[in-house]
Amino acid sequence: MGVGKTTIGLHLAKKMYRDFIDVDQEIEKQQNMSVPQIFKTLGEKKFRQIEKDYIVDLCENSRLKIVSLGGGAFMQEEIRNVCLSNSIVFFLDITWDSWKDRIHLIMDNRPVLQEKSMEDIEKLFYSRQNAYSLNHSKVSTDDLNPEEVADYIVQTLKLEYKIDEPNY
Numbered sequence: 001m002g003v004g005k006t007t008i009g010l011h012l013a014k015k016m017y018r019d020f021i022d023v024d025q026e027i028e029k030q031q032n033m034s035v036p037q038i039f040k041t042l043g044e045k046k047f048r049q050i051e052k053d054y055i056v057d058l059c060e061n062s063r064l065k066i067v068s069l070g071g072g073a074f075m076q077e078e079i080r081n082v083c084l085s086n087s088i089v090f091f092l093d094i095t096w097d098s099w100k101d102r103i104h105l106i107m108d109n110r111p112v113l114q115e116k117s118m119e120d121i122e123k124l125f126y127s128r129q130n131a132y133s134l135n136h137s138k139v140s141t142d143d144l145n146p147e148e149v150a151d152y153i154v155q156t157l158k159l160e161y162k163i164d165e166p167n168y
Contacts, residue, residue, distance in 0.1 A: 001071025001113075002099060002106040003092045004146050011150035013066040016157070023055060024070045030054070035070070039111035048076060055079050059086040072112060074131050084134060088161060090153055091135040096125055098142045 006022050013020035024035050027050055031038055038047045051073050058067060059082045067087070073079050083089050103121070107113055113121055137156050141149050157163040 001110055002102050003071075003094045003141055004149070005068040005071075005092060007146045008092060008141075008149045008153075009066050009068040011146050012153055015150055015154050016066065016163075018064055018066050020066045020068070021058065022068045023051065023058075023073065024068075027051060027054060034109075036109060036111045036114075044111070048072070052076055052079055056082050059083055071110075071128070074134075075128060080131060080134055084136070088137070088157070088163075089135045090156075091132045091138045092149065093132070093138050093140050095142050096122060099125060 006025075009020050009022065012018075027038070027047075028034055031042075031050065033041065035047070038050075042050075051070060055067075055069065055073060056078065058065075069079070069083070074083070100118075100122075103113075112124065116124070137153075137160070139149055139152055139156075144152065
């Protein structure tokens with residue numbers, strides 16, 4: 001949450017000539033309301049079900065797309081398993097100190113942060129690290145801008161996974 005998944009994903013999709021999907025944005029379109037409105041109107045449990053159904057379908061039935069999951073999605077075991085089995089999962093890692101400096105940019109749009117103390121937010125940040133540690137590749141983003149992170153991912157895909165731009 002707040003690491004720059006959407007921005008980095010858009011850069012990466014452009015470099016890889018792939019479609020980009022931001023899961024939260026797609027759910028907002030599908031439900032015709034923002035994620036905070038979904039949380040308020042339908043509740044977090046219903047949002048997580050919608051999120052799970054969408055991601056499982058996407059992973060099982062779509063190929064060659066760059067996908068950004070919401071920060072809490074990977075906490076669901078079924079989502080983790082389907083992503084790890086059907087995709088190449090990159091963990092965009094950010095330190096607590098760097099993330100804390102960005103919190104003012106994301107606070108209003110993240111319902112899981114509402115009405116929480118900084119101590120509670122820090123606990124949430126660290127509680128997600130175990131789930132995020134299950135990935136195919138990790139990128140430390142603290143000292144990189146979004147373009148540099150995307151370049152790093154492209155190079156990793158080319159070297160480790162032998163994935164290149166599509167042949168036309």
